[in-house]
Amino acid sequence: MDVPEHTIAAWTALVSVSRRLLEAVENDLRIAGLPELSWYDVLLEIGREGEAGIRPFDLKDRLLLPQYYTSRLLSRLEKAGAVERRPCAGDGRGHVVVLTKIGRQLRRDMWEVYSAALMRLVGIKLNANESEKLSELLSILCEPHASMV
């Protein structure tokens, strides 16, 4: 298959830049003695539901994570005291996950480092127009392509 130069260039840039930035963020978190980035999204998503909590299968659907990954990440969060698994009224198979005080604090601590990294790596480099243009171009890549009916 013949792939045009500009496509390869865009793909390469996309993969390498996202990797580099992610590594930089993870590095900042590690230096600050904080857990890896994936914890943040989960803490945030769980926190959104407040006292009601969230079902693990909902969490995995929202964050597009594999089921086994979600299950084990929750175990680690639980072990760290950041979340609580409570039996689920109405469905004996599953449970509900709620953020603890420790979890809320951890989310705040992570955001301090995370947001600073975001500003340094993206915020001060792209102005509003550029950021929006980037978002727009990237969103095109998510659209399902026209089928060949």
Place this chain on the structure above:
Amino acid sequence: MDVPEHTIAAWTALVSVSRRLLEAVENDLRIAGLPELSWYDVLLEIGREGEAGIRPFDLKDRLLLPQYYTSRLLSRLEKAGAVERRPCAGDGRGHVVVLTKIGRQLRRDMWEVYSAALMRLVGIKLNANESEKLSELLSILCEPHASMV
């Protein structure tokens, strides 16, 4: 730290789109019974040096991979018969890695699947202008930021 909306949007799009596309490519490779994407870059880079081969530390520098990762990936490639490690004339500490016939074939097989995925996921979605604009915006994120002298 206060991060503007457009920065968060661009960052989120960058991370989620690159992840989604990478997963799609990896999935195609797996379905075709081929190894993971990281093998391709290494096979390509080694192949570039032809019979002369390449030193592992050069390989890691070019692909920005951790040393331990490179070492073990090469072991796996060797086990698969795709590369050969040869003693290095002039430096007894290291060696030189050369692509085998099997390795060259594997690279071709992977490219067939990889390139098709690239076209489907990127090639037919962004025209030349859009691809170039995307590359340009992403490249800004690589530039070292102005220091505050």
Place this chain on the structure above:
DNA sequence: TCCATATAGATGCGATTGCATTCATATAGC
């Protein structure tokens, strides 16, 4: 009611990752 199937979630196991360390050879300074 009873069975077949579907869904929520956990887990065994082998492979991979990441950190730190180790081993071996090179190189510099004396």
Place this chain on the structure above:
DNA sequence: GCTATATGAATGCAATCGCATCTATATGGA
């Protein structure tokens, strides 16, 4: 030549990933 340090590369070990499977409860149909 000899020691101290630097560099190339491998590896021990604990943690994590990915796949497939397993357990338990729910749900639909005969």
